[in-house]
Amino acid sequence: MARGRGRVNLGGAAQARYQGRVSMEPVIIEAIAKAGVTLRSILITHGHIDHAGGADELREKTGVKVTGPHQADHVLLDKLERQSRDYSLPGTRNLVPDSWLAEGDTVRIGADDFSVLHCPGHAPGHVVFVNTALKLAVVGDVLFRGSIGRTDFPYCDHEALIDSIHNKLFPLGDEMQFICGHGPGGSFGQERLTNPFLT
Ligand SMILES: [Zn+2]
Ligand SMILES: [Zn+2]
Secondary structure, eight states: OEEESSOBOOSSGGGSOOOSSSOOHHHHHHHHHHHTEEEOOEEOSOOSHHHHTTHHHHHHHHOOOEEOSOGGGHHHHTTHHHHHHHTTOOSOOOOOOSBOOOTTOEEEETTEEEEEEEOOSSSTTOEEEEETTTTEEEEETSEETTEEOOOOSTTOOHHHHHHHIIIIIGGGOTTOEEEESSSOOEEHHHHHHHOTTTO
């Protein structure tokens, strides 16, 4: 995550423009420069290639530490190079984070502290970052506007995903806004009432 003027969400490589390759660190470095912020840490929500595939290279280029996801995702991070071959997306490396995250940990995003929730289902070690005062959650691929994370990949668990959303996210309140890994964000209240996968 970056700190400085404004806020830049770099919770996953998927936040950057996708240019037909996984090695997106030039795009991220350009975005950081454009926003006039300083990169302080690289936070990983989960171990899929579109969220963690460029992290090792970004760490090497910037010297900034990689934090997260939950250790249960080591099975995915150990296979990033294989995911790279399977999806014909060259250029990624396996990732060993500098530290793992667990439920109840705190991460710093800009000037604010966010609590870590472990929300398995889409990935076994998926984490979500929450600030209740700001009413803002960074949910990665757990929840989308009108949809939920896919559970047809290896190591997914559909029931666990539904449980994470109903028992960890929604109790935070309808007013919570969320930023997600793909597409526009929204509010928990709107999803609770209208999301066809959850009603
Ligand atoms: Zn994912
Ligand atoms: Zn994704």
